[in-house]
Amino acid sequence: MCLFRIIKSRIGNKMSQKIAFTASRAEVAQTARAALITRYGNAKPEEAEVIVALGGDGFMLQTLHDMQHLAAPVYGMNRGTIGFLMNAYSEIDLQDRLAAAEEADLNPLSMIATKADGSIAKALAINEVSLLRAGPQAAKLKITVDGRLRMAELVCDGALVSTPAGSTAYNYSAHGPIIPIGSEVLALTAMSAFRPRRWRGALLPKKAVVQIDVLEPEKRPVMAEADANSVMGVVSVEIRSEPSVVHRILFDPGHGLEERLINEQFT
Template sequence: MANSIAIYGGSFNPPGTRHRAIAEMLSNNFDEVIVVPWAPTHDRRIRYDVAPVYRATMADMTFRGMERVRVELFDLDSDDTLPSSDLSKELGLIGDVWHVVTAQMCQGGKKGESAVHKEWQRGDAMWKQLQFAVVKNVDEEVDPDDLPPKCKIYATDRDGGNDAIRERIFHHQPVDDWIIPEVLMYIRRHALYSGAPQTRTTRFTLDELRPMIYADPYNPKSQEIAKQFPHEDRDHPNLIVVIGGDGTMLRAIREHWRLRVPFYGINTGHLGFLLNSDMPTELLGQALVLEQLSLLHVDTVSPGGETKTSLGFNEAWVERATGQTAWIEVRVNGRQRLCKLVSDGALVATPGGSTSYARAMGATPLPLSTPALLLVGNNVLFPTDWKPVLLPLDTKLEFRTLDPHKRPLMGYVDGVSHDEVHSMSIRVSSVAAVELAFDPHHDPAEKLARIQFPMPEGGA
């Protein structure tokens, strides 16, 4: 018998205890529940809306730790929402699939005037063909004639829809019963739904320390510092303490970004641009500075046409795979900007990665909070005197080899090889981001200045 799967789509803007209770109820009746936050739609303006990255973070927080429940962010990371009828195909689901809708969405169904009929692509056919899990309030009256031909009804006694939560937050009214504590803290520190501009730099105070320790296993100093955190909580951490260098931080981010808790770095490496310089005297009660930084979404296409998607924090690049120089076409937002870049390679870096490989190629390092990307060429022969370019954060870039047989390219994301590639597309992810935590006295500008103005050993 095929597993029964409930696809629970919605805006989850923000997700609340009602949504979590519905997911729990569904998980008791289905083998698997897949939560799919929808992408923003161009035809509906949402009051007090927030960027997709915040919605993705709150969804991961709200549904974390639930048995038989997982969150899929592919729709939220796209430009347009995928038709609900196509979600099962996108997820590769075959068998006993049910689509979760509210009873309000079924009103008018007997006349073909429900929200499913009007708003879903091929709504009339989907109404007749798909299986629906209809969620209603316990005291809500539902006309049986309004229901789809294939449906099951589930009732919840939880209040707190998206619109009501946003209104309460905007008017500074309590929402403690409607949102889980972690999400409420996240909303408050980023001033979400308040009408104020959302900022990438904020403050964060711990009243309880539940650290997950991620230490460089090859650095004795890292291991020694790790012993000073005897009470580790790997199941429910509220801070990921990374002990090592920038490379250790990159590995920690790659493995644990979806935990959606801040990363606090302690540098035992060299420069440690992404980490604090010293072991903290006290973390509890400190107003840590948080920098929310987005990851790169990278799609590579192999010579055989296979597409691979990955995420990077620092950079993504292509480089020559043989002794021949690379011939690379560079497109920016779909427009050809360099018809033939003759070089050893080309790279896109985030501000967090600007002090690494990009700097070695001649780019100027950027402060972490800079809303920009760096496009850099490696040993450029043509165009003559072409220099690194600073681009807006929402830029989409593509590298493509002009001669895959004689001048093949290798692809890399944060130093991880993607083997030979025909092309690489790079953009900032709409859903993947991390918060880096720094001590109040930490001065990233001073650390950056040490890179920009290097002093000789023993200098003043």
């Protein structure tokens, strides 16, 4: 399965879908949810044919994680400060927009983080898995890809592995590449690399297994994050794509992630 693929919405042309509305804590999102429920009703998430998330990108990621056990796709409408994963907000014609929507299927990254005490923490990331220094000194990392040592020592503020969907987020802020949908690659990007000087990272096949070991973890502590899930005091992290998990996102025609990722490179 591709890391990300665009298909026609499975919602079809139903005249009336069962919708479950969820919203961030922001007042504007809560107000929008109340108005939409008044107009369209509100199904239980377990019974819904589509879930509408109201908020920003952070809330969209939270909703995708929370609802990943359900079959219904998620359609986001922007009621936050950032909306790269969201559609424009409107109270009218929602049923028609859902019927015409295009679906994008995402496979997240799997993170297996080992802590200094030997305990294991696991999490999934739709955008990226990152390792960040957790003390005053730069981190020292060793990078292995598919069992082959690729970098014996990277001195940096951190490093991350990003999906195409997350390539315009933290990855892009760290000067990583924007990855087109369908390219079937992951971005390995360094943050403020000191040695090797200004090393920007690498593009890897989506099937690659990345192992990042922390050198001198007591002197140079490192934390790991899978989207918003943080793990302190890690000594090693394994990162790979997880094809067994599929997140379904709906976009208005002509405004899907493929178009947005291309357009972002020209703005």
